[in-house]
Amino acid sequence: MIFKQVFDYKSSTYTYLIASSKGREALIIDPVLDNVESYIKLLNELDLKLVKVIDTHIHADHVTGAAKLKNLTKCSTIMGEYTPAEAVEIKVKDDELINLDNLEIRALYTPGHTSDSFSFLMNNHLFSGDTLLINGTGRTDFQNGNAKDSYNSIFNKLLKLPEETLLYPAHDYKGEKVSTIGKEKKQNPRLQVNSVDEYIDIMNNLNLKKPAEIESNIYKNINLGA
Numbered sequence: 001m002i003f004k005q006v007f008d009y010k011s012s013t014y015t016y017l018i019a020s021s022k023g024r025e026a027l028i029i030d031p032v033l034d035n036v037e038s039y040i041k042l043l044n045e046l047d048l049k050l051v052k053v054i055d056t057h058i059h060a061d062h063v064t065g066a067a068k069l070k071n072l073t074k075c076s077t078i079m080g081e082y083t084p085a086e087a088v089e090i091k092v093k094d095d096e097l098i099n100l101d102n103l104e105i106r107a108l109y110t111p112g113h114t115s116d117s118f119s120f121l122m123n124n125h126l127f128s129g130d131t132l133l134i135n136g137t138g139r140t141d142f143q144n145g146n147a148k149d150s151y152n153s154i155f156n157k158l159l160k161l162p163e164e165t166l167l168y169p170a171h172d173y174k175g176e177k178v179s180t181i182g183k184e185k186k187q188n189p190r191l192q193v194n195s196v197d198e199y200i201d202i203m204n205n206l207n208l209k210k211p212a213e214i215e216s217n218i219y220k221n222i223n224l225g226a
């Protein structure tokens with residue numbers, strides 16, 4: 001399997017490129033508009049044909065490269081079924097499978113960070129978007145975010161996956177690249193709570209600054225960055 005993790009320094013976003021092997025079909029998760037040229041270069045180097053691009057949710061902190069990649073490669077655009085982005089061609093449901101050659105990627109509805117957030121599981125690789133981060137969890141204070149939904153998505157869905165499942169989030173601000181479900185269960189400070197109310201209390205008192213350009217990013221992302 002080909003697996004590349006690409007970092008965007010401006011927004012601290014991780015983008016993932018997956019393919020079964022050289023010369024085959026490829027899928028990109030959470031592309032950043034500014035980096036589309038570098039993804040095309042990578043695809044060409046590996047002789048891959050981009051067939052699918054996924055956004056885990058409508059991002060607030062960067063503009064997606066989905067529409068540009070579609071224009072350049074004719075790939076299909078995929079998001080979860082609750083996306084407000086009408087231009088998305090394939091809207092997947094919870095537990096639906098996405099095929100890529102002989103690989104299968106399972107869509108998991110994990111609302112909380114936003115109401116449209118999905119995670120994606122391929123074998124033991126979990127692409128958690130901003131639902132579960134390394135040593136953190138996605139903020140729940142805009143885009144219909146909801147701390148109780150975040151708790152349920154994390155505790156009743158993602159943490160039920162095998163402990164050795166590799167966690168690949170959409171962001172990291174401290175240079176961490178990968179974790180596991182087992183490690184997060186033990187070490188993630190947000191997950192060391194005794195009740196849903198304790199988690200909600202933490203999430204409702206984070207007092208984070210709004211991301212720069214949030215309104216224009218969301219507006220552009222609803223059009224897939226076109």
Ligand code: FE
Nearest residue numbers: 058059060130
């Ligand atoms: Fe986000």
